[in-house]
Amino acid sequence: MTPETPRAGDGRAPDVFTPGGFVPMTGFPEREPVDFAIVGAGAGGATLAAKLAEAGFSVVVFDAGPFWRPLDEFASDELEQQKLYWTDPRITGGDDPIALGGNNSGRGVGGSTIHFSMISLRFRPEWFKARSRLGYAVDWPISYEEIRPYYAEAEQALKVAGPVRYPWGPLRGPYPYRPHEVNAPGLVLGRGAEKLGVKWCATPLATVSAPRGKSPPCVYRGFCNFGCSTNAKQSALVVWIPRALKAGAEVRDMAMVTRIEIDRDGLASGVHYVREGESRFQRARNVVVAGYAIETPRLLLNSACPQFPDGLANASGLVGTHLMTHASPGVWATFEEEIRWYKGPPNMAVCEHWNYADEGKDFAGGYAFMSQGPLPMAWAQTVATSRGLWGPALRQQMLRYNHTAGFAPVAETEPRPQNRVELAEETDAYGLKIPKVVFGYSGNDRALQRHSLRFMSEMLEAAGGRDLWTSTDTSHLLGTCRMGDDPRTSVVNADGRTWDIANLWICDGSLFPTSGGVNPSLTIQALACRIGERIKTLARRGELACAP
Amino acid sequence: MARGYPGYDVLAKWRTPSFDEKTREVVRRRIAQPPPRRFFTGPEQQLVEAIVARLIPQPDRAEPIPLAAMLDAFMADGRGQGYRNEAMPPLEQAWRLGLAAIEAEARTRFGRSFAEAAPEDQDAVLRAVQSGEVDRAAWRSMDPASFFREALLKITAGLYYAHPAAWSEIGFGGPASPRGYVRLGLDESDPWEAREAAP
Ligand SMILES: Cc1cc2nc3c(=O)[nH]c(=O)nc-3n(C[C@H](O)[C@H](O)[C@H](O)COP(=O)(O)OP(=O)(O)OC[C@H]3O[C@@H](n4cnc5c(N)ncnc54)[C@H](O)[C@@H]3O)c2cc1C
Ligand code: SF4
Numbered sequence: 001m002t003p004e005t006p007r008a009g010d011g012r013a014p015d016v017f018t019p020g021g022f023v024p025m026t027g028f029p030e031r032e033p034v035d036f037a038i039v040g041a042g043a044g045g046a047t048l049a050a051k052l053a054e055a056g057f058s059v060v061v062f063d064a065g066p067f068w069r070p071l072d073e074f075a076s077d078e079l080e081q082q083k084l085y086w087t088d089p090r091i092t093g094g095d096d097p098i099a100l101g102g103n104n105s106g107r108g109v110g111g112s113t114i115h116f117s118m119i120s121l122r123f124r125p126e127w128f129k130a131r132s133r134l135g136y137a138v139d140w141p142i143s144y145e146e147i148r149p150y151y152a153e154a155e156q157a158l159k160v161a162g163p164v165r166y167p168w169g170p171l172r173g174p175y176p177y178r179p180h181e182v183n184a185p186g187l188v189l190g191r192g193a194e195k196l197g198v199k200w201c202a203t204p205l206a207t208v209s210a211p212r213g214k215s216p217p218c219v220y221r222g223f224c225n226f227g228c229s230t231n232a233k234q235s236a237l238v239v240w241i242p243r244a245l246k247a248g249a250e251v252r253d254m255a256m257v258t259r260i261e262i263d264r265d266g267l268a269s270g271v272h273y274v275r276e277g278e279s280r281f282q283r284a285r286n287v288v289v290a291g292y293a294i295e296t297p298r299l300l301l302n303s304a305c306p307q308f309p310d311g312l313a314n315a316s317g318l319v320g321t322h323l324m325t326h327a328s329p330g331v332w333a334t335f336e337e338e339i340r341w342y343k344g345p346p347n348m349a350v351c352e353h354w355n356y357a358d359e360g361k362d363f364a365g366g367y368a369f370m371s372q373g374p375l376p377m378a379w380a381q382t383v384a385t386s387r388g389l390w391g392p393a394l395r396q397q398m399l400r401y402n403h404t405a406g407f408a409p410v411a412e413t414e415p416r417p418q419n420r421v422e423l424a425e426e427t428d429a430y431g432l433k434i435p436k437v438v439f440g441y442s443g444n445d446r447a448l449q450r451h452s453l454r455f456m457s458e459m460l461e462a463a464g465g466r467d468l469w470t471s472t473d474t475s476h477l478l479g480t481c482r483m484g485d486d487p488r489t490s491v492v493n494a495d496g497r498t499w500d501i502a503n504l505w506i507c508d509g510s511l512f513p514t515s516g517g518v519n520p521s522l523t524i525q526a527l528a529c530r531i532g533e534r535i536k537t538l539a540r541r542g543e544l545a546c547a548p
Numbered sequence: 549m550a551r552g553y554p555g556y557d558v559l560a561k562w563r564t565p566s567f568d569e570k571t572r573e574v575v576r577r578r579i580a581q582p583p584p585r586r587f588f589t590g591p592e593q594q595l596v597e598a599i600v601a602r603l604i605p606q607p608d609r610a611e612p613i614p615l616a617a618m619l620d621a622f623m624a625d626g627r628g629q630g631y632r633n634e635a636m637p638p639l640e641q642a643w644r645l646g647l648a649a650i651e652a653e654a655r656t657r658f659g660r661s662f663a664e665a666a667p668e669d670q671d672a673v674l675r676a677v678q679s680g681e682v683d684r685a686a687w688r689s690m691d692p693a694s695f696f697r698e699a700l701l702k703i704t705a706g707l708y709y710a711h712p713a714a715w716s717e718i719g720f721g722g723p724a725s726p727r728g729y730v731r732l733g734l735d736e737s738d739p740w741e742a743r744e745a746a747p
Binding site: 088286339 | 737
């Protein structure tokens with residue numbers, strides 16, 4: 001059986017914690033509508049699936065990719081593990097084309113959290129009201145106070161390992177698990193921060209620092225971006241999917257949703273999907289799209305029908321627009337000491353100074369930055385493409401691998417309508433139009449990145465780095481189905497419910513009105529917890545097409 | 549600095565807790581006899597051999613890392629990078645077009661094929677492609693510099709450093725499951741890590 005053969009079905013699903021094992025799973029018939037059909041089992045979809053199933057709803061989650069068993073299938077190997085990434089054809093363009101593929105999204109149950117770096121940071125409270133409190137971009141339709149309990153819930157669910165007192169933001173209690181010992185590249189950041197007089201700390205990470213159930217503590221093998229073979233990483237596959245299954249949800253792996261069906265009343269009635277080469281249809285009372293900031297708008301646009309010729313939930317014309325990324329230009333230096341940055345999670349120390357300081361900035365927005373730990377393949381590609389090195393010069397530079405350290409920011413970008421996901425004319429193996437991602441930085445985005453490069457360089461030098469050089473890159477993609485208070489300027493409301501179709505919801509990074517200067521997945525999971533709670537409340541009040 | 553790691557061999561850890569079964573299976577395939585050519589044509593393969601010998605020369609290796617064969621397998625498997633720039637054709641076409649254009653450039657410049665040109669001349673062609681200073685006709689709408697950076701160099705460099713021999717060369721710990729590491733600090737290393745040559 002290859003990973004491309006579905007494994008979940010016939011009353012069972014793979015047990016991620018047992019080699020070759022299975023756990024029982026509910027099966028729902030296709031002709032009976034389920035309460036919720038969720039498209040995508042990543043940070044947003046898997047979390048919501050667990051919450052809704054635990055609330056008593058009938059739930060089927062579809063994922064286009066495999067249901068992995070990390071213990072059996074994740075090799076300690078960069079090249080082999082490229083299998084985790086979404087590599088269906090996509091086109092990238094605009095003034096500053098974004099690298100896609102493994103750089104930003106995964107395919108498989110657990111979504112991009114299978115290969116994410118586990119950094120689990122909260123937004124700065126004021127960012128939820130960026131326009132009214134800080135004077136840039138737009139406000140979210142919810143406040144920090146509204147999402148705060150769900151941040152706490154997500155941190156508990158993931159047993160985030162972090163400091164007792166996080167040095168930035170409002171005072172709050174310790175993280176659920178103690179912080180990890182900081183590795184050498186992180187200590188370099190700490191040394192630099194202390195020289196410059198700014199705060200730093202061990203990065204709050206979603207990998208356990210002590211045993212947790214069937215997850216052993218992290219062994220610092222450093223292959224986190226290529227899947228965690230020990231299950232120390234608290235990915236959606238390890239945390240939310242087992243909870244969802246236990247509460248009676250069904251997961252359909254290797255099931256690509258191709259279109260959302262709309263009935264005569266203009267409501268969603270189910271999803272068309274392809275599994276084992278067969279076109280199938282699942283009826284549903286509600287459909288949730290949680291396919292990542294590219295696939296989510298793509299599915300809405302590809303589901304255009306006579307009632308909604310411009311795509312679903314697109315009366316505002318905003319589906320696919322306001323795409324944001326986090327810019328991550330790197331600064332690198334050679335050190336006298338041995339760094340050996342392949343050990344431990346890649347980003348063990350963080351500095352959020354410029355997310356919380358408002359003085360001394362020539363730009364709006366913020367950035368966090370972290371110590372780095374690239375493995376050889378990825379590192380060689382950075383060295384070769386950024387510096388144009390080849391021949392003996394490349395091998396020479398690579399010999400410094402164990403003496404190199406550096407920083408890269410999670411640099412906020414502005415939400416702008418012209419940055420977007422649209423459909424290209426070309427079609428993929430399913431006959432669906434492939435997505436085209438168009439992106440360019442604003443003047444503010446560039447000023448922010450220049451500031452980050454200056455500051456990080458200063459710190460790296462203060463820490464003892466020599467021969468500094470820089471690279472460019474991006475990471476997370478967000479926006480494209482922004483939430484808001486006004487149907488004219490947003491796609492969904494604060495509950496993730498689309499303005500145009502009352503039983504169509506969105507629950508993933510597409511919702512973000514602004515990107516903030518931190519990695520997004522904790523906020524995505526907190527939002528999903530909140531949306532789950534809101535759906536429960538709405539159902540109780542009789543405001544949904546179903547009740548638990 | 550950059551003193552190297554003489555005598556260090558990642559594969560010596562094969563039977564230790566740094567290698568699990570899945571990783572052994574994957575690495576075994578990587579270091580086995582390269583599979584027969586599937587993607588490049590015969591002449592293309594010769595050209596690729598000549599190009600990668602300049603991009604990543606391995607005069608120090610009795611048994612060079614079989615980069616051209618690894619490239620062929622990478623292209624034949626068709627997993628690609630998961631996206632392409634709008635100014636680039638799909639990866640397969642980009643390679644075919646790029647290789648033909650490099651060959652054409654060598655013939656215009658030196659009146660002989662790239663593979664037969666002197667190493668300095670080969671480097672001159674590659675540098676010209678890298679900076680985009682080539683006869684554009686043979687490249688059609690593809691940007692030579694982008695092809696050089698995003699396809700040719702990026703993939704080749706990645707594949708070289710995906711080979712265990714390259715891991716040993718730079719002192720990378722290599723596969724590390726289930727054992728992982730214990731000593732994480734500055735100038736710290738576990739007994740199962742590489743030792744750097746004395747200054
Ligand atoms: C290398 C890397 C490191 C990262 N590190 C961090 C980090 O340290 N901290 C952090 O907060 N974030 C990190 N991220 C980002 C984070 O992983 C993502 O932002 C987050 O997982 C996105 O959640 P999502 O729900 O939007 O989508 P995903 O988690 O990507 O889930 C989407 C799922 O939907 C499925 N899908 C899509 N379309 C369909 C369809 N039509 N039919 C069926 N299934 C479909 C996909 O297969 C996928 O499994 C990292 C990302 C990368 C690439
Ligand atoms: S370093 Fe920890 S989290 Fe990362 S892959 Fe290894 S065990 Fe998993």
